[in-house]
Amino acid sequence: MRRSVRRAMIAGAAAVLAIALVPAVNAFAAGSVTATFTASSDWGTGHEVRVTVTNGSDAAVNTWQIAFDLPAGTTISSFWDADVTSSGTRYTATKKSWAGPLAPGASFSWGYIGTGAYKAPQNCTINGGSCGGGTIPTTVAPTTRVVTSAPPTTTRPPTSSVPTTIQPGGKKLLGYFVEWGVYQRNYHVKNIVTSGSAAKLTHINYAFGNVTNGGCAIGDSNADYDKAYTAAESVDGVADTWDPGALRGNFGQLRRLKKMYPNIKVLWSFGGWTWSGGFAQAAANPTAFANSCYNLVEDPRWADVFDGIDIDWEYPNACGLSCDSSGFASFRTLMSALRARFGSNNLVTAAITADGTSGGKIDAADYAGAAQYVDWYNVMTYDFFGPWAAQGPTAVHSALTSYPGIPTAGFYADNAIQKLKSKGIPASKLLLGIGFYGKGWTGVTQAAPGGSATGPAPGTYEAGTEDYKVLKARCPATGTVGGTAYAFCGGQWWSYDTPATIGGKMTYSNNQGLGGSFFWELSGDTTNGELIAAMRTGLG
Template sequence: MVGYFQQSGTYNNFNVKNLVTSGSAELLTQVNYAFAELQNNQCVSSDTYADYQQALPADETVDGIADSTKAGAFVGNFHQLQELKRRFPELKISISIGGGSANPADFSVVAEPANRKAFVKSCIDMFIKGKFAPGIEQPGIFDGIDIDWEYPASAEDMENLTGLLEEFRSQMDEVRPGLPLSIASSAGSWAYQYIDLEKVQHSLTFFDLMTYDFDGPWNNTTGLVAPLFQAAGDPSTTNNAASAVSAYLAAGVAPEKIVFGVPFYGYEWTAVPDVDHGLFQPGTPVGEGSGYSSIVPLESTFVHYRDPVTQAPWLYDGTNFWTYDDPQSLAYKMLYVRKEKLGGVMAWSLSGDMPNGILLKTVAFGLSEDPR
């Protein structure tokens, strides 16, 4: 069970402490901290204040002790992750490098044979060895590395990504064999066609397969964010999670290397005509999405619908439309994950869950028990 924790959560009242109070920390196998970035062919912090400079008050810390306000004190999210690991020593924490806002061209450059060795060393020195800044050395917080290159886009990128991951595996094994190495990989063939899926799996601990964002605000047509199967009325046979998993398996990826992604968020459209309860209809996207915890309060003002094939829910009020996952659709997906003997489940992102962690708890129950 892998959950992405967004660095920016500290500015939106979602701190590492929330993983404890929601009951999520005890369920998670690994936390992927998102994101670090690439600058000048090196791994760097994308927000040093959030990472290790922001002193948090006692009511926002894992141990209930206010961070030191002394100059140079090691504080912020990284210190809270340190406290989280003290409380949950079996929990693994990976640094996720890149993300959707990162320039894919930067990855193309660092993955080149002439650059990759130094780049990988910079990532390991900073995160695995904890050399965050001059005078700040805190090893033992990060156990692994997650590469989120969105997306390789050429045959050269494909070859270089393979080489980059082999270099990460080699250098990480020199530190300690078996440190977690993963990539956030697309569910769309337009992107994964440039990943040598069979070959890179030998370097990876697992793929964080992003089996979501099949429909969203980049489309002027409504749809389902993360249907498990082809939904009734969806003209595309590949616009679903099971299709992506089948493609990875067909490419030779071992099922236990696939960690199935689920969204803890949803998307909205407006000006949607009242045809088929708004599903697969023209509409105007609203915003860039909201967490499940922001969608739940809206449910009472909408009519609630559910696709019989995928169990995916949506909301519609005659003009406004929301797509998201809920406990029922997640429980259904867990039956599939178990049936296919996949490696586990990944969630983007933990901040979207309810304060009681209901979505993550649904996933955990579904992976450990058969709800039928």
Template sequence: MRARLRNRIAALAAAVVALPIALSPVPAAADTTGVTVTYVETSRWETGYGGQLTIDNGSDAPLSDWTIEVRLPSGTAITSLWNATLSQSGGTYTIAPPSWGADVPAGGSYSVGFNGTYGDGGTIPVDCAINGNPCSGSDEPGGEDTEPPAAPSGLTVAGTTATTASLEWAAASDDVGVAGYEVLSGGEVVRAVSGTTATVTGLTPETGYTFTVRAYDTSNNRGPESAPVTATTGAENGGEEPTDPPAERRVAYFTQWGIYDRGYLVNDLVTSGTAEKLTHINYAFGNINANGECFMANQLGQGDAWADYGRSFGAADSVDGVADTWNQDLRGNFNQLRELKEMYPHLKVNISLGGWTWSEHFSDAALTAESRERMVSSCVDQFLRGNLPLFDGAGGAGSAYGVFDGIDLDWEWPGSAGHEHNTVRPEDKENFTALVSEFRDQLDALEGETSREYELTAFLPADPEKIELGFEMPSLMSDFDFITVQGYDYHGGWESVANHQSNLVEHPADPGPDVYSTETTVQAYLDRGVDPADMVLGVPFYGRGWTGVEPGPNGDGLFQSATGPAPGSYEAGIDDWKVLKELQGYELHRDDELGTAWLYDGSTFWTYDDEISMAQKTDWAQSQNLGGVMIWSVDGDDADGSLMTAIDTALDD
């Protein structure tokens, strides 16, 4: 495995401002009525800072031809840039679309990220123009609004944790309109939001901080600061002695959609006792659009940004016991995951990209060096730099910084069939290797910028044929921290015979059509040079079922023909373990050698894992010196975390 940097110091700073008036007038290349450009300071460290420029197209037509010109304070410079091209003449920087183009749709936005060095004048550009017109959106160069907003009133501390302080205040007034608010501490901007609440993160436990807040408008007029308030952070882990993190990797996928019908919230990881037993959470899933870029749902109408960072959780459902407000800078699952990490500092949270349905555009995104750079840059910017698009007052630049500790790739599958709408190319195999390398390069660069460490992992298939068609294992493993290996879905309701879905070894009477086992899958990776310590075995917290199954010679339904998939709570042929364990009128069967269990009532057959078979699989993984256990997905467990406890107990034995 690659050497990783350790003991880095985390960065802190985020500021959103509307940019001031234009540079000296130049002919406009395109109409920019209704178009503004805002600036974001996403992070700062001893030698430099990270920034972002976002074009907001409030017009009724797409903006396909744009050029931004900015001039920075004395001593401040842009040193690198992504999602655009950069040129410099004297003190003026010109930013134009990348070679692949970057249309800004009507009502949409486009962001350009960069790194730089700063001087005594700060990082806020002193001039800005888009197509020769003011970035502030004013009709005339120089603008007409020179009156700053009034000072906000009523600043109070709404709550604290060991590393955060939540603030709220009354709205400020302005003759034109307030664009947003900046929270300051020690003279530095530490948070910027569009609403009247903010949570400042990255603080030190048991420490006092003084905060003020000021308003700004779209012409870069800043008002006076409010009266100060002091917040004192709490003790780490509530003052209790921290517990040692688990030794082996214990990875659980948390599904975005599990908060709905399943009712499984991030807080359930705490109340069930599961969170303290985990080392990693993979959040499923981030999506890739047709342009080969990571995106959030409220941009293109897919996915669920409301669940990700828009939904407000009440005090009873929130990890920290404090209710969300509608206009705080980060809500939803992302904010709950941030709170969870504060409670369990050893826990790493990675964003998983793709999955069965959202692997559609991976082949296109990985096709060329240019497309790979575009995809990785967008994913790193949104999920690791935390620059989310606004969602009803939540989200915004830098709002999700610190939520995610890395990227988990779940392309199903390079070089072979997955979902029916996915593109498959013969060159996917080598392109996947190049894509992984691009992720590793950009993550290494980000580590240098932020003094944080970022992981890169992947979910890989059980089928040896898919492994051969899509994955250059020796080359890949030098860039991955570890891989998780599919240990389930060997059989299911798409077939006409009732069978095991997660057997450890092959059964001599297995009728197929394909004969799988965990043993043969793991051996396929070992044969390709993968260190067993770098493999984490995937196990299912759900079962697969068939109906119309005859008893057969053993009276247990195994390997007998079926008329179709069994009815499920959400989808035919599949159901959560917590549902299956409550079924009545079924007889439980086992095969200890295969590490399998199944239920049969004379007609319906469910292959599933209970506490006993889950412990058997965990023991087997340990006997093979594998690097841990992965769960798909944690919302299938019961309220007591029974399956997770079985894994934890087996790993501790």
């Protein structure tokens, strides 16, 4: 991931309306299964709703089905994480097969986009009984329900200790949010909601904090916690204030996002391509480094925003923007110190190289030894090839598999995953990386991969790099190779992932037993989040 810059649809306040439950003696008492509807956004001509199914019984619920009526003027236009059918104004939502049984005390959320202003569903039943609760495992006995404006709970639950349990609703789906995106890219936390992506994500990595003087440091104080958002710009439609102690900027927006979407956990990522040079000093005193990072991440001003830390060291005991010679064990020692300081109630993760060649970057550091201390690794299975080789040959930058003519043998995702697994790293601790951008050359005359070029193709922010949202229209895909799309247009040659190739990669992730997938980065997707939707659908 690079710190360099590869570098509002919904107006007004978001309505928070819920079908609340008539309280039992114990909210999770044996014999109750409930459904709660929350309108997380309402922009007059449409709205987004999150539906949470909670098992308050002392036995697992193997399946559930919710039926409800929508008032006149309201229909469902799209949905996710449940199978939804309709007959007239009556809608039926059924648990997807991949979701698995709902454990006692656990919750599962699915969602939909509705047309028109939000109106509370009527005549709601779950497994034949009232959505307010009842008896299982047979049918749900009816009980009354009321409508309230109370928001959903915002209590931060403790994170499970290593190894992590995948959240209800499927595999991990993690996206990077870049702090500098709020400037030229004009991408803000609100866009995560307006794109329909917030309900699909399980984790967000906030990139990047700096690594300097042997410790963790703020990357951009204005973007991080000082930039003031107007009501129209804010994720929840409420303007920032300059009151003493008020948290503004991305941190403040992420805090509000988590209140709206309690399913999302946020990690603060440190390093990246530009700021990885500081890890050499950090590795010399890992305990001091871990202490500084903990003190920054858990600063009382924003401790509730973050659920852990992510380390993006490019690369331990190898070369990136600069070269590191701290030794084979340095990465393991660093991650051990971070786990000791952050404890089991915080996530500790790392983005790592996908160079699985013999004697390559995976072999240069003790990733296997460090695996015991991390919840998972984000394997950066992209940027294998690009226009830094200005004359080519053209090649897909994020191949899943090898293909005839690949410029460097072993530079593809499956080779990296198999290499990491062969070292004893559990597959469930590996997340497959997806780039929401393309790499391209100009001066190309050959449509197929392997052609010569004269240099990088022009890009909006960086030569040779362009967002998917731009490329899908400007240079549509003309073929696929190695599980990735490529495009030839007007003397330019680009490679990038599309919803179709992402579907294949998510199938691969599932078949390999990986913990899920992640992507770099949110602003590269379309305004309706089609790549994230493809990832969520593919992962299940």
